[in-house]
Amino acid sequence: NAGVTQTPKFQVLKTGQSMTLQCAQDMNHEYMSWYRQDPGMGLRLIHYSVGAGITDQGEVPNGYNVSRSTTEDFPLRLLSAAPSQTSVYFCASSYDGANVLTFGAGSRLTVL
Amino acid sequence: AQSVTQPDIHITVSEGASLELRCNYSYGATPYLFWYVQSPGQGLQLLLKYFSGDTLVQGIKGFEAEFKRSQSSFNLRKPSVHWSDAAEYFCAVGPTGGGNKLTFGTGTQLKVEL
Numbered sequence: 001n002a003g004v005t006q007t008p009k010f011q012v013l014k015t016g017q018s019m020t021l022q023c024a025q026d027m028n029h030e031y032m033s034w035y036r037q038d039p040g041m042g043l044r045l046i047h048y049s050v051g052a053g054i055t056d057q058g059e060v061p062n063g064y065n066v067s068r069s070t071t072e073d074f075p076l077r078l079l080s081a082a083p084s085q086t087s088v089y090f091c092a093s094s095y096d097g098a099n100v101l102t103f104g105a106g107s108r109l110t111v112l
Numbered sequence: 113a114q115s116v117t118q119p120d121i122h123i124t125v126s127e128g129a130s131l132e133l134r135c136n137y138s139y140g141a142t143p144y145l146f147w148y149v150q151s152p153g154q155g156l157q158l159l160l161k162y163f164s165g166d167t168l169v170q171g172i173k174g175f176e177a178e179f180k181r182s183q184s185s186f187n188l189r190k191p192s193v194h195w196s197d198a199a200e201y202f203c204a205v206g207p208t209g210g211g212n213k214l215t216f217g218t219g220t221q222l223k224v225e226l
Contacts, residue, residue: 004155033213040121042202042216043156058213090155100146101214103155 002026006091006104013081013111021076021107023091029102031094032074036060036087037106043090049074081111114139114205117219123194126225133188135203145186146204146214147177156202175196180226198224212219 007022025032028095035058045058047066055066063085065077074093078085088108094100115138125131137143144163148156160171167179177188185201203217 032170035216040218042217042218043204043214045213048213050212059215067113092156100158100161103148103157106153 004091004093004102004104006089006107008107009105010108011110013078013109016083017081017103018077019080019081019109020078021091021109023074023104024072025074025091025093025102026072027093027095027102028071029048029093029095030071031096032068033058033092033101034064034066034074034076035090035092037090038087046076046089065091078109081109083111085109086111114143114207114215116203116205116215116217117128118201118203118220120220121218122221122223124223124225127195128192131188131190131193131222133201133222135188135217136184137186137203137205138184139205139207141207142181144206145177145179145207146189147171147175147186147188148175148202148204148216149200150200150219152199159188161199166196179207193224195224195226198222 004025030051034046035043037043041051044060049055049068088106117136146161147159150156159175162169162179200219202219204214206214
């Protein structure tokens with residue numbers, strides 16, 4: 001099993017550009033989520049999903065969009081990147097609502 | 113709102129010494145509590161979790177944690193640290209059945225001196 005796969009691992013964007021961070025899991029997990037990690041701030045929840053077609057906002061959703069058309073995939077879209085979105089992004093999934101998360105390896109994004 | 117405090121940003125211990133990492137949480141009901149570890153450049157790996165029952169929980173790699181409701185704490189311990197334990201440790205709290213909505217602490221960076 002691959003677990004949770006995130007692509008790309010590294011990305012540099014200019015302010016105003018758009019991009020999508022991809023997340024795929026092959027464990028048939030219903031729950032998926034996106035976190036961002038910034039120095040001294042731990043991980044903060046951006047968006048999460050409890051199943052295909054269902055998404056909701058987390059703690060820091062502004063500037064990010066998500067959709068969940070399949071159980072396997074949960075892409076994170078930045079429509080107009082800003083320097084404040086420079087961060088390491090982690091996708092996570094779990095089988096149920098018990099919050100035992102499996103994390104991807106992360107995607108490091110730099111916005112110039 | 114739920115919150116997690118990890119008061120120690122950095123901790124240095126000698127290999128073979130005991131370790132305790134502190135975690136205090138704020139939550140209105142009985143929470144789900146977790147400790148995760150992150151090695152440099154890696155994702156997070158679950159060390160242990162507390163849902164209910166026995167307040168002393170055992171995890172992987174010889175770690176344990178004790179839930180103390182009266183102190184709103186969930187401290188992580190290891191009797192004898194190995195050099196490979198050097199990493200960043202995160203405490204997290206989540207609502208029961210909350211579906212991935214974890215709140216993380218800011219992390220404690222552990223350095224192990226040989």
